[in-house]
Amino acid sequence: MLLFVTELTNPALNKSAYQTDTYNSGEPGLAVDGNTAQIYSEGSCTHTLSTDATWEVDLGEMAVVEYVVIYDRVDCCRKTFYSFIDSVFVCSRGIC
Numbered sequence: 737m738l739l740f741v742t743e744l745t746n747p748a749l750n751k752s753a754y755q756t757d758t759y760n761s762g763e764p765g766l767a768v769d770g771n772t773a774q775i776y777s778e779g780s781c782t783h784t785l786s787t788d789a790t791w792e793v794d795l796g797e798m799a800v801v802e803y804v805v806i807y808d809r810v811d812c813c814r815k816t817f818y819s820f821i822d823s824v825f826v827c828s829r830g831i832c
């Protein structure tokens with residue numbers, strides 16, 4: 737069987753997400769809710785408190801990941817956010 741993909745899909749959309757800590761109601765699932773609003777008060781951004789936080793999403797199945805898109809906040813804190821992104825890993829069943 738040959739599968740032709742004519743449109744990119746987001747395998748993380750509405751999947752189970754986790755982060756090591758949460759600040760100010762910025763629950764981890766907000767990062768994959770399909771809403772890319774970048775103003776925190778609009779209620780669609782995740783937020784951690786610690787500077788060494790980890791966020792992850794379980795895709796629930798094998799997927800080809802060609803790239804990861806991160807929408808940063810535009811209301812403040814951009815410099816802070818990027819200074820804390822250390823690594824992006826794609827893992828399967830605990831193996832990265």
Ligand SMILES: [Ca+2]
Nearest residue numbers: 766767771780
């Ligand atoms: Ca969101």
